[in-house]
Amino acid sequence: QQQVKQSPQSLIVQKGGIPIINCAYENTAFDYFPWYQQFPGKGPALLIAIRPDVSEKKEGRFTISFNKSAKQFSLHIMDSQPGDSATYFCAARGGYNFNKFYFGSGTKLNVKP
């Protein structure tokens, strides 16, 4: 069973729109939540990450919102651009093993010009 559930599977927005990708988890021992961006033919690259003692983190146009009580977190992309078209993965680290990461199933984002 998937430890981190991600939705939607795919997303299409117009340039300038604000796509939102959601993730949910069950294991309260998770302690670090990164988001990765993957372009075709490339490996995932770290985009932004948050710890559960923070409710929001911004880096440029990318924002993570974190709701610890609901065990949910989401990625918002402000003023989205065609160059943001990629697959996005959320992840969570920890449980009994701090070396191990659990990934969501991915969201394919298409930003139309």
Added chain:
Amino acid sequence: DVKVTQSSRYLVKRTGEKVFLECVQDMDHENMFWYRQDPGLGLRLIYFSYDVKMKEKGDIPEGYSVSREKKERFSLILESASTNQTSMYLCASSLRPGGTLGQPQHFGDGTRLSIL
């Protein structure tokens, strides 16, 4: 910049062959990981290693083994390749997490493996 290099971008092998996928990182990271990526399933952990000669099974280790003889190199071995092992394989590395710090994983660009 961290560099994780996977030896092949594309590989085609036959059923029953023993297949080796190689990964090298240049940042002296303690942890190394092998994932497979399939559409709709995200990244699934096969094995990881937190030190030389140390390894732990991930979520889908069946049919695979690993080797870590040197800190910078982590090999994935398909003992007897089968068609259901056709996939994209991703290697990653990270520093060992210390205290409350989160340490991100750095990924290679993947090996697309086809088993015929």
